[in-house]
Amino acid sequence: MPTLAPPAVTGLGTLYVYGIAAAGVRAPRATGVAGSPVGLLTESGLCAAVSPAPERPRARRRDLLAHQAVLEELVAQGPVLPMRFAVLTPRPDALRAQLRSDAAHLKRQLDDIAGCVELNVKGTVVADCLAELVRRDEQLRTLALRARRRPGYDADVRLGEALAKAVRREARRAAREVLARLTPLAVRTADGPLDDGRVLSTSFLVRADDEPGFRREVAARARAHRDRLALGVTGPLPCYSFVEARPASRPAGR
Amino acid sequence: MITTYEDEVVCAPRAGTLYDVLELILDRGMVIDVFVRVSLVGIEILKVDARIVVASVDTYLRFAEACNRLDLERDVRSKTVPELFGGPVAKAVGRTGARRTARSLTDKVRDVLAPPEQDLPEEDLPAEDLPAEDVRDGVRTPAGRERERRAARHQRRSPAARPGGEARPRARRRPAAEE
Incomplete structure (x- = not known):
């Protein structure tokens, strides 16, 4: 089970969130927004693809493409709940808490779109x-x-x-x-x-x-x-x- | 409106792809309440909207011009609109042209391969568009044949095809009725 924890996830600071999938997916190899490496944060059977947030996120062309590329890599492995562009979480534990409290709801949504595009x-x-x-x-x-x-x-x-x-x-x-x-x-x-x-x-x-x-x-x-x-x-x-x-x-x- | 450019034509392929999903990436997808979502000030996007604004006088005038070039007396398809607007319209016409050429080529291959006594299948063009001598002649180039076909069609219709459009033929007809 890839419990990847790149510096981005363990380090303090704001995270850029790409999407949420079932735990067990491989971390995307694609480069994330602002050229950051993408890691996974796993909690309650779910995992979120995240990277260190850029200081001032902007909808630059390469960042939009990066957002899309990370999600596509995840989608290739199974259902994913894609985040809107530029969704940030202040701290990793805030994201974990969110995943934990909302796990049932998120899993149901993953089931709803499973096998669909x-x-x-x-x-x-x-x-x-x-x-x-x-x-x-x-x-x-x-x-x-x-x-x-x-x-x-x-x-x-x-x-x-x-x-x-x-x-x-x-x-x-x-x-x-x-x-x-x-x-x-x-x-x-x-x-x-x-x-x-x-x-x-x-x-x-x-x-x-x-x-x-x-x-x-x-x-x-x-x-x-x-x-x-x-x-x-x-x-x-x-x-x-x-x-x-x-x-x-x-x-x-x- | 009038006509649209396909994004691949205007932008690089990747940009085209991005352009198509832009609204989805920016306006859909999940947002989580406790998350901060930065406001995207001054979105620096290549939002190349190549579509012609429909409700503009400029477009009206171009439409009118295209329409004015139509021969209202003849049952024609507008060839002038694509020339005017370019884009996929022109491409579509180009494709039609290519198909026509391909069809002529098929005809020619059949001409060569088929035993002379065997009738040509009639799926391609109405018989009237294929003068007998044209069918027998296996020497002409497909493009040449197509030109001739067009010319033949044009000749057939030319009485009504004079410039002046609507008014003139009617003027001619009226005296005829009076006689």
């Missing part, structure tokens, strides 16, 4: 259906013809705005269809923020065995909608979206 699907608007929309939509056609007969800035703006709306509406419709197709393939879903251009942003908790089928479905949907919606899958990821943000309900509450 997070796949994040994003969809953005594509305007390749523009010609088709103009052909199909009488109103757009009228605007287009008007802009030709009386060319000018205002006519173009009006036409362009109507086109933008139509194209976005098409993309949204396609996104709804994609979501309806993918949801049954997942254990759970978690929606992310949308905006003008991003019409689909959903994380899916998918059984690892189902990942190939899920990807095939995404690819098929991407082909079907490629003139109006660009689909991308990111993953498999640590299950960021499927852990309870605050597992530490008040000790008395349980």
Whole structure:
């Protein structure tokens, strides 16, 4: 059993926490945030991957990648509860106390995501259906013809705005269809923020065995909608979206 | 909105990956109450948002321009939009082009391999797009054949393809109806 205790863990001081897994995993070899070595702190059948916290954590690109890399190494060994970026604990014993008091809750969450991965699907608007929309939509056609007969800035703006709306509406419709197709393939879903251009942003908790089928479905949907919606899958990821943000309900509450 | 760039295109592959998971790493995942979570002041991120802002006049004008280049009389797919916006749109069209070339190449291989009396399968293109002489001719390059096909299609449709779009043909039609 790797009871690794690198200087980071034994030493006093603030720790950066990457994630929590069942006790018994190997310490990640990846370099942690701010170039620090990553160690494990084991308590009550759980272990937390930690490293000495940088003095002023910042969301630098290499630190974000380090956070992700450490988690990925853990995920390869079994279920992991990933921490949000830049979660720190003032002292190792505070973390131990937390793991101890919350062990049951944390273990239940680990069981919930065991054998699953997070796949994040994003969809953005594509305007390749523009010609088709103009052909199909009488109103757009009228605007287009008007802009030709009386060319000018205002006519173009009006036409362009109507086109933008139509194209976005098409993309949204396609996104709804994609979501309806993918949801049954997942254990759970978690929606992310949308905006003008991003019409689909959903994380899916998918059984690892189902990942190939899920990807095939995404690819098929991407082909079907490629003139109006660009689909991308990111993953498999640590299950960021499927852990309870605050597992530490008040000790008395349980 | 209009069009999107795939992150791999804009950034290095790793950056693309990071960009896609950024919101998850920063906004999801577990936080533990007794833990301190530093506030991330001035996030120094490569948040390269390459997407075109949809609700901008600039985009409207580009859309309008793309639309103005469409031939509203013809049943065409816009080839001008990709040129205008680049990105995956252009890539998609490029892929389509490549596929078309590949298909022509397959045709040619069949032309060479298939016994002359055997009919060509018709899965590829409607018969009207394959003039008889084209089928017999095994010498032309696939690209050349594709060019010819396009030209043939263009010829067939050219009466309606004159510049001037909507107004002109209608003007022609009307006198015809009056006669």
